Amino acid sequence: MASKRKVSNPLALAVMALLYERPMHPYEMVTLMRERGKHESVRLRYSSLYSVVSALEREGLIVARETVRDGRRPERTIYGITGAGREEFLTWLRELLREPVKEYTQFAAGLSFLPGLPPEEAVALLEERVRRLEEETGEMRSRLDSAAEQFNLPRLFLVESEHELMLREAELGWVRVLVEEIEAGELGSLSEWRSLHSERGQMSAAGGGEEKDV
Amino acid sequence: MASKRKVSNPLALAVMALLYERPMHPYEMVTLMRERGKHESVRLRYSSLYSVVSALEREGLIVARETVRDGRRPERTIYGITGAGREEFLTWLRELLREPVKEYTQFAAGLSFLPGLPPEEAVALLEERVRRLEEETGEMRSRLDSAAEQFNLPRLFLVESEHELMLREAELGWVRVLVEEIEAGELGSLSEWRSLHSERGQMSAAGGGEEKDV
DNA sequence: AGGTATATAGTCGTCTTCGACTAGTTCATA
DNA sequence: TATGAACTAGTCGAAGACGACTATATACCT
Secondary structure, three states, X not given: OOOOOOOOOHHHHHXXXXXXXXXXXXXXXXXXXXXXXXXXXXXXXXXXHXXXXXXXXXXXXXXXXXXXXXXXXOOEEEEEEOHHHHHHHHHHHHHHHHOOOOOOOXXXXXXXXXXHOXXXXXXXXXXXHHHHHHHHHHHHHHHHHHHHHXXXXXXXXXXXXXXXXXXXXXXXXXXXXXXXXXXXXXXXOXXXXXXXXXXXXXXXXXXXXXXXXX | OOOOOXXXXXXXXXXXXXXXXXXXXXXXXXHHHHHOOHHHOOOOOXXXXXXXHHHHHXXXXXXXXXXXXXXXXXXXXXXXXXXXHHHHHHHHHHHHHHOOOXXXXXXXXXXXXXXXXXXXXXXXXXXXXXXXXHHHHHHHHHHHHHHHHHXXXXXXXXXXXXXXXXXXXXXXXXXXXXXXHHHOOOOOOHHHHHXXXXXXXXXXXXXXXXXXXX
C-alpha cells in the first residue's frame, strides 16, 4: 500500500474533490477552497495549482472540457473529472484516513538541537512559544465556535479545524510541562548542560551522547 | 522575523549542528545522524544532503577544508563551519523554538474531504487508523524507554522523540473520540451525510456548505 | 574460489514547487 | 476624471527535492 502516486501534491486531492462536484476552471477552485476554508488544511499556491492541474490532465484524471473567454480577460479552461479521477480520489482519501504517516515538523527539528543552546535560553524561548501558542489556540477556538454557530454548519465540515486545534493544544500543554521539567533538571543536570557551552561559545557536543538510536 | 533563509531545508540545520562540533565529510554526517536518531526528526536523503551541503558552501556558511582519498574510494571532502554559519545556526534554532509555524499534514488533508465518503466507511477507516496508531505508539514508547535506560542517556537528547510520541498519542485519543461522535451523529445527521452519496456514487457536495471561512 | 549481501560514498536527471512577475478590470475616492 | 487599491487569472524561470543508479570494498558463507 501507499505506493507512489503519479500526482502526489495534496492540492491534487482538493482539485479532484472539487471537480467531483462539478466542472470548473482553476481560479474558481481557488475561490471555492478559500470560501470553505480548505486552504487551512491544504497548502494552496497559484503556481502549484496550475502545475497540479496540468499533471492531473496528463495522467488522465481530469480533462479540459472547454475554454471560455470573458471580455478581454485571459481565457479560462474548464476541467472535469474522469472515471479514473474519481477512483483515484477515493483510493487516495481512504489511504490518508487509514494510514498514519510520519511527518517531519519544524519544531521537531528545533527540539533535536535543543542542547545547542544553554538551558536558560532554551527556557526563555520555549516560554515565548507558550505565549504565542496560547494566543493562537485562543483565536482558533473562537473562530471555530463562531463559524459553527454563524452558519450553523455541521461539525462534519469543520473536523479538520478541530484536528488542528487539538494538535496545537496538545503541543501547548506539552511545552508548558517541558519548561518546568527543564527548570527542575529532569532532562539532565543543568550544570552539565551549561558546560556544553562554557568554552568561548564552542559546543563540545551539539547532539549529545554518541550512541543514541531510538 | 522568520524572513526567508537562503538555505531553508532543515537538513541544513543538522549539517551546521554537526560541523559546529567538528569538521567532517558528508557521509560521516549521515552516519552520525543515524547513530543519534536525528533522521527521525529531520528528513535525511543522500541526494538532498549533497545539494544542501553545496548550497551552504555557496552561501559561505560552511567551507571545504580538504579532500582526502582512501584507497580507490571516491574522494571525500571535509567541511567546516564558518563564523557566519555558527550565527545562522543559532538564529535559526532560536526561531524554530520560539515561533510556532503552521504545518500541513496528510491527515488534515484527508479529514477535509471526510464528507467525500459515506459515514460507515469513514468510521471503518478511522477505526483501522486507531489500530495502527495503537501499535505505533506502543512501539515508540518501548523504544524510547529502552533507549533511555540502555545508554542511560539524559532525556535532553530524546526530547524530540518524546514530542513525536506525544503528538501521536494526542491524535490517537482524538480519533477514538471522533469515531464515537460520528456514530452518535454528533458531527451532523447521518442520514443527511449518507444522502450525499445516494445518487449512483455521485456526490452532491464534497466540501459541504458554501460559506465556511473559519 | 566463488557468490552475495552489506556498507561506503556518492552522481545524475527529472519532476515538483515556489516566488516573482504580468496584465487587465472594477471600484472607491479625492 | 485621474489614480491607486484590490480583485481576477494566470505565466515563467530558477531552485529544490527525490528516486534511481553507479561503483568500490569488505565481510561472510559455502
